Amino acid sequence: xxxxxxxxxxxxxxxxxxxxxxxxxxxxxxxxxGVADLNRxxxxxxxxxxxxxxxxxxxxxxxxxxxxxxxIVAMPHFLHKPASVDALxxxxxxxxxxxxxxxxxxCDQIEAVARETGGVFCVNLLRRWFPSVQEIKRITDxxxxxxxxxxEATEGAPYGWPAMSFxxxxxxxxxxxxxxxxxxxxxxxxQWWLGPIEVVxxxxxxxxxxxxxxxxxxxxxxxxxxxxxxxxxVELPNVYRLQFERGWIEWDHDDGTRFRFSSTxxxxxxxxxxxxxxxxxxxxxxxRWAGGGRFTFALAEQLRAFARAxxxxxxxxxxxxxxxxxxxxxxxNCYSRRKELVIAE
Amino acid sequence: MIASDNPYAxxxxxxxxxxxxxxxxxxxxxxxxxxxxxxxxxxxxxxIGTGGALLARFGLPQRLANVLDQDSLxxxxxxxxxxxxxxxxxxxxxxxxxxxxxxxxxxxxxxxxVYLSSAVVYGFRPKEAVDEASRFDPPSWSExxxxxxxxxxxxxxxxxxxxxxxxxxxxxxxxxxxxxxxAPARQIVAGTAYLVGQGRGHMNEIHIAHxxxxxxxxxxHPAAANQIYVLQDGFGRxxxxxxxxxxxxxxxxxxxVAAFSWQDATRNSSKLARYGQxxxxxxxxxxxxxxxxxxxxxxxxxxxxxxxxxxxxxxPAPAVSNGSAPQLPAISPDLGVALLHxxxxxxxxxxxxxxxxxxxxxxxxxxxxxxxRWYRFMGLAR
Numbered sequence: 081x082x083x084x085x086x087x088x089x090x091x092x093x094x095x096x097x098x099x100x101x102x103x104x105x106x107x108x109x110x111x112x113x114g115v116a117d118l119n120r121x122x123x124x125x126x127x128x129x130x131x132x133x134x135x136x137x138x139x140x141x142x143x144x145x146x147x148x149x150x151x152i153v154a155m156p157h158f159l160h161k162p163a164s165v166d167a168l169x170x171x172x173x174x175x176x177x178x179x180x181x182x183x184x185x186x187c188d189q190i191e192a193v194a195r196e197t198g199g200v201f202c203v204n205l206l207r208r209w210f211p212s213v214q215e216i217k218r219i220t221d222x223x224x225x226x227x228x229x230x231x232e233a234t235e236g237a238p239y240g241w242p243a244m245s246f247x248x249x250x251x252x253x254x255x256x257x258x259x260x261x262x263x264x265x266x267x268x269x270x271q272w273w274l275g276p277i278e279v280v281x282x283x284x285x286x287x288x289x290x291x292x293x294x295x296x297x298x299x300x301x302x303x304x305x306x307x308x309x310x311x312x313x314v315e316l317p318n319v320y321r322l323q324f325e326r327g328w329i330e331w332d333h334d335d336g337t338r339f340r341f342s343s344t345x346x347x348x349x350x351x352x353x354x355x356x357x358x359x360x361x362x363x364x365x366x367x368r369w370a371g372g373g374r375f376t377f378a379l380a381e382q383l384r385a386f387a388r389a390x391x392x393x394x395x396x397x398x399x400x401x402x403x404x405x406x407x408x409x410x411x412x413n414c415y416s417r418r419k420e421l422v423i424a425e
Numbered sequence: 426m427i428a429s430d431n432p433y434a435x436x437x438x439x440x441x442x443x444x445x446x447x448x449x450x451x452x453x454x455x456x457x458x459x460x461x462x463x464x465x466x467x468x469x470x471x472x473i474g475t476g477g478a479l480l481a482r483f484g485l486p487q488r489l490a491n492v493l494d495q496d497s498l499x500x501x502x503x504x505x506x507x508x509x510x511x512x513x514x515x516x517x518x519x520x521x522x523x524x525x526x527x528x529x530x531x532x533x534x535x536x537x538x539v540y541l542s543s544a545v546v547y548g549f550r551p552k553e554a555v556d557e558a559s560r561f562d563p564p565s566w567s568e569x570x571x572x573x574x575x576x577x578x579x580x581x582x583x584x585x586x587x588x589x590x591x592x593x594x595x596x597x598x599x600x601x602x603x604x605x606x607x608a609p610a611r612q613i614v615a616g617t618a619y620l621v622g623q624g625r626g627h628m629n630e631i632h633i634a635h636x637x638x639x640x641x642x643x644x645x646h647p648a649a650a651n652q653i654y655v656l657q658d659g660f661g662r663x664x665x666x667x668x669x670x671x672x673x674x675x676x677x678x679x680x681x682v683a684a685f686s687w688q689d690a691t692r693n694s695s696k697l698a699r700y701g702q703x704x705x706x707x708x709x710x711x712x713x714x715x716x717x718x719x720x721x722x723x724x725x726x727x728x729x730x731x732x733x734x735x736x737x738x739x740x741p742a743p744a745v746s747n748g749s750a751p752q753l754p755a756i757s758p759d760l761g762v763a764l765l766h767x768x769x770x771x772x773x774x775x776x777x778x779x780x781x782x783x784x785x786x787x788x789x790x791x792x793x794x795x796x797x798r799w800y801r802f803m804g805l806a807r
Contacts, residue, residue: 257478290484311802424795
């Protein structure tokens with residue numbers, strides 16, 4: 081099997097922190113041939129570890145000269161759409177960092193070009209590859225605990241991403257704050273598990289030209305009300321809780337293998353109904369990774385699946401444009417309904 | 426938020442303010458206050474981090490400025506009339522950094538330089554009531570206190586053109602206060618909160634909103650030039666009062682807060698005093714840094730990662746078990762906290778009130794209500 085030839089667009093934090101490690105692991109299926117970034121220094125480590133890789137300051141030149149089979153788009157959010165569209169139009173497949181783009185309108189354009197060119201376009205939504213997340217998906221798909229009655233998700237910690245620039249803090253570049261950056265993962269999982277999500281209300285703390293640090297979204301899924309709280313300023317409980325007619329599921333954010341559940345007539349306040357027995361348990365799924373962690377595992381699995389899809393095999397498991405855009409659509413909807421959030425006065 | 430009635434405590438739209446340490450609790454709150462008042466604020470931060478995320482709400486251009494690099498400061502201060510210095514850090518940042526900042530302010534023609542000091546320059550529990558004229562008495566085991574004193578001595582000798590004002594608050598609390606509002610609440614929820622000497626000592630607290638008013642007074646009031654001010658809310662609260670109100674907000678019985686006598690607390694804190702604050706805080710800081718898995722993956726490549734990880738996972742050795750609630754985690758009282766909990770008298774803050782007209786604008790109930798809103802967002806209170 082000949083590895084597919086891949087170029088990386090952007091050598092910022094995510095490339096250095098995550099892709100650099102994973103690309104070593106998947107060398108049998110992916111050959112890194114080029115990297116493009118405005119800042120040569122940011123690519124130093126990558127170039128040291130992949131000495132045959134060529135560096136470019138302009139991704140257009142790189143694509144023209146190298147004609148790779150595929151690209152990894154790991155640029156600031158506002159460039160996801162133009163870079164992906166440029167690559168697809170050149171017949172190059174795209175593995176794009178999340179979010180797919182910074183608005184529903186941009187997602188429309190990517191989706192249209194992907195459809196038109198027949199290229200593979202998928203987004204790195206790696207939590208879907210965690211064994212715990214997949215097991216929860218099986219339970220919700222089977223409606224094993226009955227209908228959903230409510231849900232709540234919180235994700236927050238003081239901002240600690242080793243950003244190399246202020247791009248995450250500039251609305252024109254990032255498209256938004258904590259919701260666009262981390263919330264895209266949360267909303268992707270919620271809609272994957274629960275079905276279409278509607279926005280009831282959205283509150284954040286950003287001024288018109290700024291990006292939100294903290295936010296609260298009041299949501300609705302299959303008739304059940306829910307909420308999402310996110311923060312870059314303070315640690316939140318970081319738990320997702322899904323309440324169903326006959327039980328609940330709790331998942332600690334980012335736990336790759338474990339979750340808790342309760343089944344049969346237990347209500348939220350702990351009272352049992354109809355004298356039924358309540359079972360509460362912690363589920364521990366097989367990790368499936370020997371070394372490294374769940375993030376590198378999930379990314380490696382996706383990149384391998386992406387390589388297969390690029391070779392014309394099945395795209396199973398990949399989050400393609402039509403699916404990846406759903407979280408961006410919810411975020412776009414949230415931002416269009418923004419109300420002021422006052423929590424620290 | 427209710428605006429201050431004092432015209433000197435209002436941000437001015439015709440003044441450009443530079444805020445050094447804008448990524449910190451006070452600095453970020455000050456930038457927000459200035460922004461909301463329509464004033465021109467130049468937020469200066471040392472690195473991209475949590476503070477940057479808070480400042481990013483306003484779309485203001487953030488600038489990296491290192492207090493150890495005078496050139497970066499000079500450029501940052503250009504055109505500013507007032508500099509607020511809210512920098513903390515190691516000795517170099519707090520002492521040399523202040524000297525650099527003053528020199529850069531002078532070079533940039535800054536009119537007034539407001540230095541945020543601390544009442545810790547008098548020690549954690551002075552024997553007598555202190556005011557602006559009281560002598561410095563930093564404990565030998567507190568690098569922070571000693572650095573603050575060293576910094577104040579630099580201001581004291583300052584003969585440059587920029588007027589200086591020194592503010593000496595003690596406990597700065599309110600939403601986003603990690604040390605005095607977040608940590609106690611999390612400890613109460615976790616069952617690890619404690620009070621020494623029943624918390625009957627004077628808290629001498631100042632709400633962040635009141636501190637910001639005082640900083641603006643310091644920036645604008647003609648009488649504040651080259652003055653020093655001790656300040657506090659003046660609610661007359663004890664630590665016990667404060668913890669009772671937090672327990673009420675959190676829906677937790679006050680009697681779950683462990684009680685230590687002064688003797689028990691200090692017997693078990695001598696080790697902390699020897700090793701200093703660093704040994705206690707470093708694991709917490711590292712744990713926080715490792716919260717994010719990709720960052721952890723990145724750190725994993727560093728030599729010595731495993732030993733760092735083990736250190737980060739360590740907790741202070743149990744010192745005193747809680748006799749009344751043996752199921753709770755063991756608690757190691759902190760010497761500095763023990764001293765504060767037994768602070769015998771209020772800070773004397775008459776000067777700022779009489780000279781600058783400083784008056785807290787929020788009622789005690791409003792300050793508690795604000796904390797409640799923040800705790801609900803954090804998921805600590807319903």
